[in-house]
Amino acid sequence: MSMSLVTVDLNDQPPARAAAQEQGRGSPLAAPLLRIWRRRYLFATVFVVTLGLAVTALKMIAPQYVATGSVIVAEAEPGAHNASMAWIQKIGDPADIESQILVIRSPRLLRLAIDRGLVAPVLAECRYAASGGKPDSISEKKDAACATLAADRNALVEYLQKRYTVISSGRSRIITIGYRSPLPEVAQTMTNALIEAFLDDQREAQASSRKAASDWLHTEISQLDASIREDETRIQTFRRRKGLLKGSNAPISAERLTSISQQLATAEAAKADAAARLGEIESRGARGAETAPAVLSSPTIVSLKQQLSGVAAQLANQGTSLGANHPAIRALTTERASLRERIDQEIRNVAQGLRKSYDASSALARSLRAQLETAKTEAAAAMDDEASIEGMVRNAEIKRTRYADLVKRAGELETERRILTGSTRLVSLAELPQEPFSPKPVPFLAGGLVLAGVLAAAAALLRDVTDQRVRNPGPLMAGTGAPVFAQLPSLEPPGFIGRLADRRRELDLPAALERARTDPVMQTVLRNLHAHLVLAGGGASRLVLVTSAKPREGKSFTAFALAAVGAASGRRVLVIECDLRRPNFDASLGLGRGPGLVGVLRGEVGPAEAVIPTGRYDVIPAGTPTSDSTDLLMSTRMAEFLRWTRRYDLVLLDSPPTGLLMDAAMLARHVDGVLCCARYGRSQLSDIVEAVTNLRQAGGTVLGIAMTMVRSGRQPTYDVLQLPQPHTGRAA
DSSP states (O other), X not given: OOOEEEEOOTTTSOOHHHHHHHHHHHSTTHHHHHHHXXXXXXXXXXXXXHHHHXXXXXXXXXXXXXXXXEEEOSOOOTXXXXXXHHHXXXXXXXXXXXXXXXXHXXXXXXXXXXXXTOHHHHHHHHHHHHTTSOGGGOOHHHXXXXXXXXXXXXXXXXXXXXXXXXXEOTTSSXXXXXXXXXXXXXXXXXXXXXXXXXXXXXXXXXXXHHHHHHHHHHHHHHHHHHHHHHHHHHHHHHHHHHTOOBOSXXXXXHHHHHHHHHHHHHHHHHHHXXXXXXXXXXXXXXXXXXXXXXXXXXXXXXXXXXXXXXXXXXXXHHHXXXXXXXXXXXXXXXXXXXXXXXXXXXXXXXXXXXXXXXXXXXXXXHHHHHHHHHHHHHHHHHHHHHHHHHHHHHHHHHXXXXXXXXXXXXXXXXXXXXXXXXXXXXXXXXXXXXXXSXXXXXXXXXXXXXXXXXXXXXXXXXXXXXXXXXOOHHHHHHHHOXXXXXXXXXXXXXXXXXXXXXXXXXXXXXXXXXXHHHOHHHHHHHHHHHHHHHHHXXXXXXXXXXXESSSSSSHHHHHHHHHHHHHHTTXXXXXXXXXXXXXXXXXXXTXXXXXXXXXXXXXXXXXXXXXXXXXXXEEEOOOSOOSOHHHHHHSHHHHHHHHHGGGSSEEEEEOOOTTTOSHHHHHHTTSSEEEEEEETTTSBHHHHHHHHHHHHHTTOOEEEEEEEEXXXXXXXXXXXXXXXXXXXXXXX
């Protein structure tokens, strides 16, 4: 199947590679990564050096051990079930935690820790660190520097402050105390010494406050005891002086008044009772008195009345059978009269007894009333005396109550002082560290890798930003005001390494020209460049000066490559080597030693005799090197020689760099135009601008700029695209 060939503008239909490049350029990381890739050698160098330094430091840095212990602060007061509001507010207060950290790091507490015998461990640590782990081989100067720590307490405190770490654990009330040392035993000893010093200091501070409070309480108790004793003595003296003696339940005067009142009441009751009984007897008469309660209560009268009743009964029984004069009857009558008389006599005796009781009760009541008045007077006086000492008694009671409270509080303080552990509690003492805290190989190397990457990237980016070497045609055209005619691709050496290398191994001129003839991209770019030069000449013979700002920027290659393209298009091309000081055409192209341009300008040979045909184009080498190249190029023979070269369609003059000699400036005024070469990634923009400015000031016309050795894939192309043969349909 045959293929038809058509030309396709790749701007209208970009290939996949171009699309991928455009997509990569749009990525935010594309530009920095591209800059780093351009400086990959610098990146790799800085990366390897930094990583090597990190590995070396890992091997040389002495391991450091860190021993840590922790305490918890602002716990509840010991023995206090209901803590004060001030203490509750202090628990967990960040300001209180920070103040405790400052106390731990204070020089005062460090001195307390030093007093626990830390001088010897510090000296051992200092000598170990100063001698690199060999204390026996320490120098006298370093040993003297370590010895100053033992002599100067302030220097020792400063030394320890740099190695102790005191931090709070997050938002908790735990404070972590650590010490860093190359000796694990020293790290443990120093950490525990500071923790114990802090705990003892806390206990001592609180114990001292409680001891001061206890001493004050005992002083107050002693004063109150003496005052209470004085008050009691004064009260007892006053009572004795006033006769205010105490009874079983009340003062004697009150008890006496109560007793007299009770006796008076009893006497009055007895008087009233006697008067009532006596009145009943007297009011009933002689016969009615027998029925009086006082008479009936007499056992004698009851007995007599019973006898009288018996006699009366006998008289009644015997009176019916016996006569009145019967002796028995008379005897009974006489006995009855005797019993009646005895009853009357007993009634009179009862009445007389009641009279005596009444009189006695009346006398007793009168006496008791007198005594009651006296007792009332005495009780009133005693009450006045008691009222006068009531204040002293109340004061004494208040003092006794306060005395009891102070004795109780003093006992509580003494108990707290004996069991005191302080508001700070030990969480854990430092254990002997088994693994070094630093440097840790994995994090250290990881940090080294990150640091190496960052430094290498920074160095590459900084170098690329500060680098003004030519890489894009935009800045070049903006700085020089001249168009960029072409971007000649770099001819890469064969092999994978050659394609990756930035600073590629440069091919010699014959090899580069040979590769250029077979490189399709190079041929396309050279044809475009040749077309620009032809169009600039309007079809007439053209003398073009090919130069550059610095050496080794591809001007000789560009001249010969253009000559090959021009010759291939049917033009007669002449290449002239105008670098009379360092000619290289003879050695590079194997043209052989001839008179060259120097011989022509010195008049030794004619122009035609200096021409060396190569089969496709003609070459005039420089000839014998000379130091008076500028004078020769300024001579009239040079002008006549250039007029002779007009017989060629295209004359390419390979001149020395403009930044080193004035030769190119001298030639610029005699040619039709100047093609300035700028090497991609090597030529400085400032050098190109200066070269173009100097050429223009010399009277030359800068046609354009050719960028040489441009990285592959950066040249705009317009290639031939193969299309399939159109299908032809059969007739129905």
